[in-house]
Amino acid sequence: xxxxxxxxxxxxxxxxxxxxxxxxxxxxxxxxxxxxxxxxxxxxxxxxxxxxxxxxxxxxxxxxxxxxxxxxxxxxxxxxxxxxxxxxxxxxxxxxxxxxxxxxxxxxxxxxxxxxxxxxxxxxxxxxxxxxxxxxxxxxxxxxxxxxxxxxxxxxxxxxxxxxxxxxxxxxxxxxxxxxxxxxxxxxxxxxxxxxxxxxxxxxxxxxxxxxxxxxxxxxxxxxxxxxxxxxxxxxxxxxxxxxxxxxxxxxxxxxxxxxxxxxxxxxxxxxxxxxxxxxxxxxxxxxxxxxxxxxxxxxxxxxxxxxxxxxxxxxxxxxxxxxxxxxxxxxxxxxxxxxxxxxxxxxxxxxxxxxxxxxxxxxxxxxxxxxxxxxxxxxxxxxxxxxxxxxxxxxxxxxxxxxxxxxxxxxxxxxxxxxxxxxxxxxxxxxxxxxxxxxxxxxxxxxxxxxxxxxxxxxxxxxxxxxxxxxxxxxxxxxxxxxxxxxxxxxxxxxxxxxxxxxxxxxxxxxxxxxxxxxxxxxxxxxxxxxxxxxxxxxxx
Amino acid sequence: xxxxxxxxxxxxxxxxxxxxxxxxxxxxxxxxxxxxxxxxxxxxxxxxxxxxxxxxxxxxxxxxxxxxxxxxxxxxxxxxxxxxxxxxxxxxxxxxxxxxxxxxxxxxxxxxxxxxxxxxxxxxxxxxxxxxxxxxxxxxxxxxxxxxxxxxxxxxxxxxxxxxxxxxxxxxxxxxxxxxxxxxxxxxxxxx
Numbered sequence: 001x002x003x004x005x006x007x008x009x010x011x012x013x014x015x016x017x018x019x020x021x022x023x024x025x026x027x028x029x030x031x032x033x034x035x036x037x038x039x040x041x042x043x044x045x046x047x048x049x050x051x052x053x054x055x056x057x058x059x060x061x062x063x064x065x066x067x068x069x070x071x072x073x074x075x076x077x078x079x080x081x082x083x084x085x086x087x088x089x090x091x092x093x094x095x096x097x098x099x100x101x102x103x104x105x106x107x108x109x110x111x112x113x114x115x116x117x118x119x120x121x122x123x124x125x126x127x128x129x130x131x132x133x134x135x136x137x138x139x140x141x142x143x144x145x146x147x148x149x150x151x152x153x154x155x156x157x158x159x160x161x162x163x164x165x166x167x168x169x170x171x172x173x174x175x176x177x178x179x180x181x182x183x184x185x186x187x188x189x190x191x192x193x194x195x196x197x198x199x200x201x202x203x204x205x206x207x208x209x210x211x212x213x214x215x216x217x218x219x220x221x222x223x224x225x226x227x228x229x230x231x232x233x234x235x236x237x238x239x240x241x242x243x244x245x246x247x248x249x250x251x252x253x254x255x256x257x258x259x260x261x262x263x264x265x266x267x268x269x270x271x272x273x274x275x276x277x278x279x280x281x282x283x284x285x286x287x288x289x290x291x292x293x294x295x296x297x298x299x300x301x302x303x304x305x306x307x308x309x310x311x312x313x314x315x316x317x318x319x320x321x322x323x324x325x326x327x328x329x330x331x332x333x334x335x336x337x338x339x340x341x342x343x344x345x346x347x348x349x350x351x352x353x354x355x356x357x358x359x360x361x362x363x364x365x366x367x368x369x370x371x372x373x374x375x376x377x378x379x380x381x382x383x384x385x386x387x388x389x390x391x392x393x394x395x396x397x398x399x400x401x402x403x404x405x406x407x408x409x410x411x412x413x414x415x416x417x418x419x420x421x422x423x424x425x426x427x428x429x430x431x432x433x434x435x436x437x438x439x440x441x442x443x444x445x446x447x448x449x450x451x452x453x454x455x456x457x458x459x460x461x462x463x464x465x466x467x468x469x470x471x472x473x474x475x476x477x478x479x480x481x482x483x484x485x486x487x488x489x490x491x492x493x494x495x496x497x498x499x500x501x502x503x504x505x506x507x508x509x510x511x512x513x514x515x516x517x518x519x520x521x522x523x524x525x526x527x528x529x530x531x532x533x534x535x536x537x538x539x540x541x542x
Numbered sequence: 543x544x545x546x547x548x549x550x551x552x553x554x555x556x557x558x559x560x561x562x563x564x565x566x567x568x569x570x571x572x573x574x575x576x577x578x579x580x581x582x583x584x585x586x587x588x589x590x591x592x593x594x595x596x597x598x599x600x601x602x603x604x605x606x607x608x609x610x611x612x613x614x615x616x617x618x619x620x621x622x623x624x625x626x627x628x629x630x631x632x633x634x635x636x637x638x639x640x641x642x643x644x645x646x647x648x649x650x651x652x653x654x655x656x657x658x659x660x661x662x663x664x665x666x667x668x669x670x671x672x673x674x675x676x677x678x679x680x681x682x683x684x685x686x687x688x689x690x691x692x693x694x695x696x697x698x699x700x701x702x703x704x705x706x707x708x709x710x711x712x713x714x715x716x717x718x719x720x721x722x723x724x725x726x727x728x729x730x731x732x733x734x
Contacts (some may be wrong), residue, residue, distance in 0.1 A: 040709070094712040164723045313592075399622075430717040437713035444711065445584070452585035455667035456595060462668075 003204075003233055006253040010382040012104075012236040012417050014171050014337075016210060018114070021296040021303040027356040028307050029293075029320055034083070035103045035311030037063065037074050037346040037458035038090045042138040043145045044070030048209050048457045049101055055082045056291055058112035058352045063101050066133065072146045073136045077289040079110040091333050093315075093349055096341030103311065109271050110150055114345040124196045125151075132197075135281035136288045141242070141271035142334065145353040147278065150199040150268055160266035162200035163193055163251060165240035166214065167235065170335030175292035176272050179187055180207070180214035183276055184221035190275030191230065192283050198268060206247050207271070208237040211495060238335065240415040244269045246384050273354075293349055295321040297358035299328035308349050314356055315345035325360045326463040332357040336494035337416035371424035379418035379428060385411050389418035389428050396435040401442060404435050414435075418517070497523040573630075576604045582623045586615040587666035588688035590640045595666065601659040603628075611635050616686070617642035647685040650694070652677050654699035660699065661691035 001457035047064035057063055057076040061280075064074040083104045086464050087097035097154050115122055117131065133148035146512045153159045164187070166328040168176040180187060187205075195203055207215050218232055235241055248267055256262050262269055273291065289310055296303035299324035308317060314331070333347075334355055379389035387408055395404035411434050419428040579600035586596070591612040593599040603606035604623070610624040611633050618635070625632035635642060648662075650670075657675040664670075669685050671676030679692075692700055 088707070093714070096707065096708065096709050096712060098709050213616075291596045332645075423582045427717050430714065434714040434716055441711065448585075448686075449585040451684065452587065452667050453580070453596070454668065455684060456585065459666060459668045460595075506731055 002252070003231065004253075005233070005235060005465065006250055008073055008238075008249040009382050009386045010240075010384045010417060011246075011419060012382055013237070013238050014420075016171045017170075017296075017419060018172065018174050018177070018238070021172070021294050022177065022213075022303060024177050024302070024304040025263075026292060026305045026307055029309070029312055029317055031078055031105055031107070031109060031309060032312050032316045033105060034313075035077055036078075036088050036313065037077065037101045037103065038350055039064050039074060039099045039101065039304065040090075040348040041074065041144060041310075041352065043143065044068060044072070046099070047071060047074045049085050051082050051085075051101065053082055053085055056080070057103060058110055059081060060114065060289055061112045062136075062287070063103075063136075066146075070149060071144060071444065072138050073134065073287075074101070075287040075289050077337060078105045079108050079166045080105040089344060089347050091342060091347045091353060092339040099445060100348075105157045111286075116285035117282050120193050120282050120534060123196075125199070125354065128193065128197045131423075132281055133277055134287070135277070137274060137277045137281060138288070138351050139271055140273035140277060140291060140351065140354070142338075142352050144350075146238075147270065147274055150263070151194060152269065153198055153498070154263060155270070157263055157266055158267050159198045159263065161252065161268075162195055162203045163247060163267060163269040164203065164205040164272050165242060165244070165247055165269055166205055166211075166218075166272040167247055168211070168318045169208060169237070169239045169242035170337055170339075170355075171239075172296050172357055173294050173335050175305050176296045177211045177214045177243060177352050178294075179276060179292050180211070180272055181217045184214075184217040187218065187272050188221050188225060188227075188230065189283065190277070190279035193278050194228070194270060195229070198269070199434045202231070204228065204251050206235055206241075206251050208241055208390060209234050210237045239417065240384055241415070243384060243413050243415060245413070258408065263536070267512035271318065288351060291349075291351065291353075293317060294355040294403060295323075295358075297323075297332075298360045299323055299325075310351055311348045313346055314342060317349065318358060327360050328358045329361050330357075330359040332359065332379045337420065338414060343391055343481050355369045357509055368425045370426055373424055373426060376423060378423065381538065382415055382417040382421050384415060384417065385413055387412060388430075392435070393426060393428050393431050396431040396478040399438070401435065401439050405439065409435055411441075562598040576600050578627055579603050579624065582616075582620055582627065583613060584620060584686075585687040586688045588615060588666045588668075588686070588690060590614050592639065607635075609636065612639045614640035614642050632688045647682050647705055648680045648687070648689070649682075649701050649703045650678055650680055650702065652679060654697055656697055658696060660694035662694065664690045664694045666690060673714050 040051065040057075045066075045068040047065050049064045051057060051063045059076055060166070061076045062073050066073045077491045080103045082101060086100065086102070088100040088102065089095065089099045092098070122130060123131075128149050129148045137147045139142045139147060139150070159343055166176055166180055168174070174386065191203055192203070205218060207218070209215075214230065215234055218266040222230060222232065233251055235247075240246055241250060244262065248262055249255055252267065254267070256265060277288050277291075281288070290307055291310065292305055293400060293410050294303075294305050295309045295317045297445060300318070301324060304319060304320055306317060314333075318325075321484045331342045331345065333342050334340065334357070334379070336357060337358060339355070373390060373393060377390065380387070382388055392404055392409055392412065395407065396409075409432060414429050414432060416429050419426065422428060460502065475491055486529060549600060576597075578600050585650060589595065591599045593602055593608065599613070603610060610628065610630060611621050613620050614635060621635065622632050624702040626631075637720065649686060655672075655677050657672060657677060659672065659674050659678070661678060662670045662672060666688060667686055669681045670691065671681065672680050687702065689702060692702070
């Protein structure tokens with residue numbers, strides 16, 4: 001039975017250049033003297049080191065732990081000694097440095113004790129997810145989202161369909177194709193483990209029809225299996241069929257609404273590389289310490305796929321592919337459509353690095369000058385997200401961040417189709433990346449400004465309050481002083497009144513005495529005594 | 543005819559009452575333009591515009607007292623946003639008020655700090671902690687880089703340090719430089 005396939009909007013038929021790296025079987029890349037393991041190789045919070053400089057570590061030993069639910073641990077990818085925990089250049093378009101753990105290899109590549117699961121079917125899905133989280137597995141298709149979260153279905157959305165993405169639609173890249181061809185059993189077993197964790201009803205593996213060997217290998221592995229719930233779907237080769245939303249549309253005909261996840265529609269999509277990593281983590285107890293990387297491009301004499309220990313410098317891989325440095329004009333991590341230029345060869349391969357591309361000339365524009373937009377609309381015809389790139393360009397160029405969001409900038413998957421077909425050679429995706437990061441930067445600034453405003457307002461309020469309180473204190477002090485003053489005055493008045501009263505009494509008596517003396521001169525012998533008593537009375541009064 | 547007059551009059555009275563009620567019920571408390579301007583300003587509270595803080599500057603712009611190009615920390619972005627909001631023509635930053643610099647934060651050389659609290663009193667966002675005769679330090683995340691703490695410091699122990707760009711906060715550069723440079727070269731070639 002063949003499944004009815006659907007089409008997504010737009011897309012391109014490209015020159016795929018895949019045969020150059022497809023021919024040779026995968027080999028182990030040489031182990032470098034020094035491995036650099038960034039602490040932040042995934043989406044979410046960076047990991048936190050649990051080793052110190054000078055510690056000896058074994059291959060597969062955890063050297064940094066996850067700090068949050070959305071985070072992933074990092075494991076030593078070979079045995080050796082931790083020689084530094086410091087900032088080193090990391091594979092990022094900025095060329096900036098980030099904290100890394102540097103391991104000096106002892107050349108023995110000795111594993112730590114591995115704890116495989118005898119039968120995953122007896123394991124509880126949540127215990128299985130914990131194992132996958134502890135193995136540091138993240139989405140290996142490029143996004144690097146921690147896989148255990150995508151294997152944890154929400155309570156209200158039962159997972160109906162589990163999709164394995166083997167489309168690998170970007171030109172030049174063949175690491176997934178080679179993995180499917182060489183290790184189909186691992187992928188199928190990994191898929192079954194994932195299905196167990198998700199309780200998915202059906203599993204689909206989507207592969208583009210330009211990988212016949214991979215399809216044949218997987219089919220063969222599947223016939224031995226006799227699993228009725230796994231279906232291999234061969235899809236037409238149209239770039240970008242490997243985009244998550246595009247692949248879901250092709251396989252199921254359903255579109256994921258904006259701002260929501262496939263899980264809300266009962267669909268989960270994982271990369272084939274992730275499935276193989278899950279298999280190794282559960283069945284062999286090996287954490288994610290290596291991956292397949294395509295090293296290719298016209299500047300390489302022996303383009304090939306290599307199994308690379310995470311943390312291996314890009315330079316080592318270029319040497320392994322016999323890259324002619326003098327012919328190399330551009331060094332790209334990822335594919336020619338979505339990848340970015342590496343600032344140097346000293347950056348390490350991380351969990352999400354799928355391809356190293358050494359190109360002899362500027363592949364994007366072939367040296368052609370940028371011309372003004374003529375609004376031909378070719379970009380809108382090919383946009384797989386059904387956006388209007390010319391409008392997005394217009395507003396990004398004018399730095400009008402509100403209007404550019406009104407045109408759904410954040411639904412852009414940066415596939416590069418628009419820039420590829422643009423007759424004016426405008427670097428459209430560059431504008432969209434600029435606009436996205438600029439919007440985030442403005443939001444951060446806004447938050448900071450709001451905080452500063454709040455703090456400033458609080459300070460003004462505080463100063464005002466302090467001033468009020470000071471005034472209040474002063475007023476109270478003054479009042480108290482006045483009261484005291486008033487009290488003192490009162491006392492003095494009373495005293496004065498008493499003195500006055502006493503004096504009046506004395507005066508009155510004296511007048512009386514005078515009158516008495518005038519009236520009766522005969523009883524003069526008595527007068528002195530009355531004066532004396534009057535004085536005594538006065539003294540008593542005081 | 544009297545019916546018509548009566549109807550029109552009653553309608554006029556009715557609508558008048560309705561409008562009067564609406565004017566009281568939905569009264570806008572403050573001039574919202576000031577708030578809108580204040581939201582655009584960077585809230586550095588540095589006073590370089592000549593007003594004691596961002597809000598007073600916003601009020602001055604709203605009343606027509608100040609121009610829109612007096613905010614050096616905001617730079618071109620703020621001028622453009624203000625021009626857009628107020629429907630005026632954007633103009634270059636007024637050099638009298640200072641030049642636009644990259645974002646920096648104050649850092650106290652703690653060994654040299656004598657604990658005088660003068661910088662604490664100067665900080666417009668209260669982001670310096672310390673006490674008299676105790677070492678002071680700046681809360682980096684909350685520092686606006688206004689430089690108001692520099693002049694009061696009697697021992698000059700405060701440095702303005704550029705903020706290190708984190709990987710997660712890095713922004714893609716605007717692509718135009720590349721484009722115009724190339725078209726410029728092309729034009730030159732064509733001319734020669």
